[in-house]
Amino acid sequence: MNIEFAKFGFDIIQTLLIAIIGIMNWLNNRQKVTSATISRLENNIDTRLDDQGERLTRVEETVKHVPNHDDFKRVHQRLDTLNGAFHEVKGELQSFKATLNLIHQYLMEHK
Numbered sequence: 001m002n003i004e005f006a007k008f009g010f011d012i013i014q015t016l017l018i019a020i021i022g023i024m025n026w027l028n029n030r031q032k033v034t035s036a037t038i039s040r041l042e043n044n045i046d047t048r049l050d051d052q053g054e055r056l057t058r059v060e061e062t063v064k065h066v067p068n069h070d071d072f073k074r075v076h077q078r079l080d081t082l083n084g085a086f087h088e089v090k091g092e093l094q095s096f097k098a099t100l101n102l103i104h105q106y107l108m109e110h111k
Helices: 002-050 054-062 070-109
Strands: none
Touching: 002 054
16 A cells, blocks of 8 residues: 555655746746737837838938928018008098099080
8 A cells, every 4th residue: 555655646746846847837838929029019119110210311401401490480570561561552542532523524424
């Protein structure tokens, strides 16, 4: 009976060792998959960031040519000047219209 008890104990220890090895193998495989995924993500991010320096340089070059506050101020001043000129033209046209009406009225009365 001692031999059978020893065989039973050995079988239990063997089963436990196989279960422990299986669990360790499963955990190790999970870690490998996680590490591979992280490496893939790092490579993807590195690839995407490689273009960022060039893109940023292009944006900075474009921004250099964008109108600034002083440019808009000059445009506003020119628009104000044009607005004044249009008011003058409007006044002259109204005066011209009044003169034409007077001429028309004179001609209608003195045929």
